Amino acid sequence: MEKCAICGKKRPSNDIIHIDYTPHIICSDCFSKMIEKRVKRNIRFFGPLEKGVKGFLEGKEHNKKIATFMLKKFFHPSFFELADLKKNADLLINSKSLEEICMDFLDIVFHNKQLPTSRVFLFCDIPQEELHLYAKINNIKLKKPRTPDLPALLKPKQNRFSFASSFKTLVKLKQDKNHKN
Numbered sequence: 001m002e003k004c005a006i007c008g009k010k011r012p013s014n015d016i017i018h019i020d021y022t023p024h025i026i027c028s029d030c031f032s033k034m035i036e037k038r039v040k041r042n043i044r045f046f047g048p049l050e051k052g053v054k055g056f057l058e059g060k061e062h063n064k065k066i067a068t069f070m071l072k073k074f075f076h077p078s079f080f081e082l083a084d085l086k087k088n089a090d091l092l093i094n095s096k097s098l099e100e101i102c103m104d105f106l107d108i109v110f111h112n113k114q115l116p117t118s119r120v121f122l123f124c125d126i127p128q129e130e131l132h133l134y135a136k137i138n139n140i141k142l143k144k145p146r147t148p149d150l151p152a153l154l155k156p157k158q159n160r161f162s163f164a165s166s167f168k169t170l171v172k173l174k175q176d177k178n179h180k181n
């Protein structure tokens with residue numbers, strides 16, 4: 001039995017999660033809640049979602065499945081629903097993981113591409129492996145995707161988090177500027 005650093009409960013070792021960027025160990029319930037908290041924070045940051053809004057999910061199938069599970073858990077259908085088609089949606093919801101966002105961001109920086117706007121980047125600061133761990137804990141059945149081949153610069157997870165944080169700030173700045181104009 002090991003003690004969770006968040007709830008303090010003693011849990012069997014198969015119910016304990018080790019995250020490489022913190023020395024603490026946490027139980028699967030607290031891990032799940034931690035991931036959901038980050039996603040809710042991203043919704044508030046890039047959103048907020050308003051009542052009656054229909055969202056369209058972008059991204060690869062496995063992450064869209066995780067995103068759908070969470071959105072259904074967070075919002076009653078009378079408040080927020082997903083649209084089948086992009087043309088029926090008021091809001092784009094992006095389900096790319098931290099790694100995918102970093103790769104996109106590198107592309108934007110080095111190839112002078114435009115920053116995306118008007119999107120809620122649900123998982124922009126959540127590593128793919130943590131999304132899969134979340135799926136496993138919550139019994140979301142997924143086909144395991146290929147792990148992305150990251151450039152050396154993005155190998156340390158800390159670098160990925162810094163990239164994601166700059167990405168978030170820049171997208172938000174652009175969003176706010178567009179709203180003012």
Ligand SMILES: [Zn+2]
Nearest residue numbers: 004007027030
């Ligand atoms: Zn716990």
